[in-house]
Amino acid sequence: MWELWMRRALALAALAEGHTSPNPLVGAVVLDAGGRLVGEGFHARAGKDHAEVGALRQAGTAACGGTLVVTLEPCCHHGRTPPCSEAVLRAGIRRVVIALEDPDPRVAGGGIRQLREAGLEVISGVLRQEALQQNRAFLHRIRSGRPFGILKWAMSLDGRTALPNGASQWISGPPARDWVHQLRSGVDAVIVGGGTVRADDPLLTSRGRRSPEPLRVVLSRSLDLPDQAQLWDTAIAPTLVAHGPDADPQCLPAGPEGLGLSGCEPLQLMEALAERGCNQVLWECGPELAAVAIQQGCVQEIAAVVAPKLMGGLAARTPLGNLDFSAMDQVLQGEWHQCEPLGRDWLLCWRSGI
Amino acid sequence: MWELWMRRALALAALAEGHTSPNPLVGAVVLDAGGRLVGEGFHARAGKDHAEVGALRQAGTAACGGTLVVTLEPCCHHGRTPPCSEAVLRAGIRRVVIALEDPDPRVAGGGIRQLREAGLEVISGVLRQEALQQNRAFLHRIRSGRPFGILKWAMSLDGRTALPNGASQWISGPPARDWVHQLRSGVDAVIVGGGTVRADDPLLTSRGRRSPEPLRVVLSRSLDLPDQAQLWDTAIAPTLVAHGPDADPQCLPAGPEGLGLSGCEPLQLMEALAERGCNQVLWECGPELAAVAIQQGCVQEIAAVVAPKLMGGLAARTPLGNLDFSAMDQVLQGEWHQCEPLGRDWLLCWRSGI
Numbered sequence: 001m002w003e004l005w006m007r008r009a010l011a012l013a014a015l016a017e018g019h020t021s022p023n024p025l026v027g028a029v030v031l032d033a034g035g036r037l038v039g040e041g042f043h044a045r046a047g048k049d050h051a052e053v054g055a056l057r058q059a060g061t062a063a064c065g066g067t068l069v070v071t072l073e074p075c076c077h078h079g080r081t082p083p084c085s086e087a088v089l090r091a092g093i094r095r096v097v098i099a100l101e102d103p104d105p106r107v108a109g110g111g112i113r114q115l116r117e118a119g120l121e122v123i124s125g126v127l128r129q130e131a132l133q134q135n136r137a138f139l140h141r142i143r144s145g146r147p148f149g150i151l152k153w154a155m156s157l158d159g160r161t162a163l164p165n166g167a168s169q170w171i172s173g174p175p176a177r178d179w180v181h182q183l184r185s186g187v188d189a190v191i192v193g194g195g196t197v198r199a200d201d202p203l204l205t206s207r208g209r210r211s212p213e214p215l216r217v218v219l220s221r222s223l224d225l226p227d228q229a230q231l232w233d234t235a236i237a238p239t240l241v242a243h244g245p246d247a248d249p250q251c252l253p254a255g256p257e258g259l260g261l262s263g264c265e266p267l268q269l270m271e272a273l274a275e276r277g278c279n280q281v282l283w284e285c286g287p288e289l290a291a292v293a294i295q296q297g298c299v300q301e302i303a304a305v306v307a308p309k310l311m312g313g314l315a316a317r318t319p320l321g322n323l324d325f326s327a328m329d330q331v332l333q334g335e336w337h338q339c340e341p342l343g344r345d346w347l348l349c350w351r352s353g354i
Numbered sequence: 355m356w357e358l359w360m361r362r363a364l365a366l367a368a369l370a371e372g373h374t375s376p377n378p379l380v381g382a383v384v385l386d387a388g389g390r391l392v393g394e395g396f397h398a399r400a401g402k403d404h405a406e407v408g409a410l411r412q413a414g415t416a417a418c419g420g421t422l423v424v425t426l427e428p429c430c431h432h433g434r435t436p437p438c439s440e441a442v443l444r445a446g447i448r449r450v451v452i453a454l455e456d457p458d459p460r461v462a463g464g465g466i467r468q469l470r471e472a473g474l475e476v477i478s479g480v481l482r483q484e485a486l487q488q489n490r491a492f493l494h495r496i497r498s499g500r501p502f503g504i505l506k507w508a509m510s511l512d513g514r515t516a517l518p519n520g521a522s523q524w525i526s527g528p529p530a531r532d533w534v535h536q537l538r539s540g541v542d543a544v545i546v547g548g549g550t551v552r553a554d555d556p557l558l559t560s561r562g563r564r565s566p567e568p569l570r571v572v573l574s575r576s577l578d579l580p581d582q583a584q585l586w587d588t589a590i591a592p593t594l595v596a597h598g599p600d601a602d603p604q605c606l607p608a609g610p611e612g613l614g615l616s617g618c619e620p621l622q623l624m625e626a627l628a629e630r631g632c633n634q635v636l637w638e639c640g641p642e643l644a645a646v647a648i649q650q651g652c653v654q655e656i657a658a659v660v661a662p663k664l665m666g667g668l669a670a671r672t673p674l675g676n677l678d679f680s681a682m683d684q685v686l687q688g689e690w691h692q693c694e695p696l697g698r699d700w701l702l703c704w705r706s707g708i
Binding site for chain 1: 376509510511512513514517518519522523524525561641645648656658660662663664665666667668669672673674675676677678679680681684685686687688689690693695700702704
């Protein structure tokens with residue numbers, strides 16, 4: 001019976017998709033003692049009200065004796081905002097309906113325990129699968145200490161991402177390119193390697209769909225980067241140039257922030273980005289970096305746009321470099337989670353089976 | 355108002371899919387003077403009754419004053435069977451409803467003309483698009499003098515058809531492999547190059563879904579073929595080994611029929627297979643032969659099975675060899691005509707835009 005309201009709370013949470021990092025997406029509705037909707041709220045971004053607080057404020061005294069339906073267990077710790085569990089008690093709520101326990105070690109069941117001890121009825125696990133899916137990036141970061149990684153590429157039907165001479169603009173059509181801008185608007189950072197900067201001089205923004213724009217990250221072993229590049233113009237969007245210990249920071253281009261890593265590997269970059277509060281990142285790199293990112297467990301999903309074109313070419317670029325498999329039972333298995341047309345192209349979204 | 359019956363006639367025609375070459379698929383229904391169904395027929399294979407004749411025989415005297423609904427213009431020439439237009443007149447049919455004019459130069463509107471001259475009402479073009487689609491292979495052969503070519507491959511999401519060491523069994527799952535057997539049951543010949551025989555020793559049958567099995571064809575420049583191969587056992591299915599003028603026919607393996615071509619190219623093979631009555635062929639070859647077949651206009655459709663796997667490997671095999679493009683506006687464009695899941699895999703069917 002609570003699923004209808006939980007669906008509403010999940011929809012509220014989704015309004016802030018891509019904006020809440022390092023926090024999760026959370027939505028909440030408050031029903032009065034008679035079951036009427038009296039408050040709605042969602043967590044808009046870190047530092048802003050938690051969803052429960054906004055919904056309770058909207059409900060006012062009508063919350064007394066009522067029900068709070070919330071997509072994530074209310075927090076019980078002092079962070080940037082006071083604990084929500086206390087606000088729930090103060091409002092006189094009698095029943096709390098939760099989709100998912102908060103895996104944050106500072107909460108992890110503590111919010112539910114506190115509410116139960118105070119005599120409230122707590123129902124947990126309502127639309128849990130949907131809530132897991134909605135917060136998969138946050139949950140992945142909490143579990144692994146690294147952002148959830150999405151790898152994106154566009155290829156021809158014969159699996160080519162460029163012609164033998166490197167030409168690749170454009171493989172996919174305008175609707176698919178719009179969709180990529182939309183995809184970027186849901187992530188905290190977009191990552192390329194130095195080779196992509198040299199070859200394509202990309203802009204890597206959401207074209208204004210997200211404000212602020214996601215952080216643009218270049219992972220460069222050598223810092224052998226062009227003097228002029230669209231990415232160096234940080235008036236449009238912030239840019240971070242990450243490099244390993246062998247590179248000379250003097251070679252950093254003017255404009256972007258530099259970040260020295262202990263090793264120039266995807267894994268070290270992911271850990272640094274998690275520390276900066278990134279829940280989800282998008283890899284838009286070339287085949288070699290993509291293959292290393294996969295091997296180091298930095299890619300959880302792949303969004304492959306397949307154009308109805310044949311490019312051919314034994315020497316033409318493919319989506320992935322070597323993964324060092326020598327038998328078919330070693331290859332990485334996953335499953336489709338979204339396959340649909342994107343204008344004249346076809347989108348195949350893959351999720352790691354691991 | 356005739357579409358319902360035409361749909362029935364198209365469904366009857368489809369019962370013989372893959373079996374009528376060099377003839378088209380044809381289905382027919384006969385309605386009596388009161389509009390009641392009194393006869394049905396379809397063309398089962400070359401040399402057997404034409405669809406109209408079977409339907410009229412079933413209708414008997416009830417056809418008198420009635421309507422014939424037929425997917426293709428009735429023939430007006432003596433082939434292996436007498437002209438259908440005469441049978442229609444003899445049966446006393448008053449009205450003929452046709453989906454498509456027969457492009458065969460021996461007919462090409464002659465059947466319709468003869469019926470109109472005899473005073474019958476003729477309605478043409480009912481469900482014409484559906485009829486064009488159903489007989490696209492036959493129509494392509496009549497127009498081009500070559501069979502309609504379908505190229506099939508199975509690849510990982512990253513566009514690989516084998517690992518760097520050549521391992522490729524299995525990329526796709528059992529439902530997709532079943533689907534390939536089904537695909538073979540609808541074609542007249544299945545073609546591979548010598549390399550595929552050497553590397554995979556394939557069977558290339560429909561696993562009994564078609565009787566007789568489609569002709570298995572090996573196109574070999576060198577006739578450098580193994581002594582033992584599943585394809586040489588012609589008790590299971592016929593096999594043809596086609597070769598160019600440079601090869602020594604003494605090197606033909608024991609069992610299969612040999613066919614000397616004036617040049618060892620896809621185009622010459624296609625012309626030879628059209629002469630043998632093939633309307634539709636399936637290319638199941640490696641990337642180099644596939645690329646040449648595409649360049650010579652021998653591929654009209656591609657059925658790509660995409661497995662939710664990542665194989666990687668710069669040296670790994672891809673679906674197509676060089677197509678010699680140097681700019682994105684040169685690449686071959688097409689459109690999807692069928693995209694659907696096949697078990698855990700995804701099927702992307704592409705049709706040439708030319």
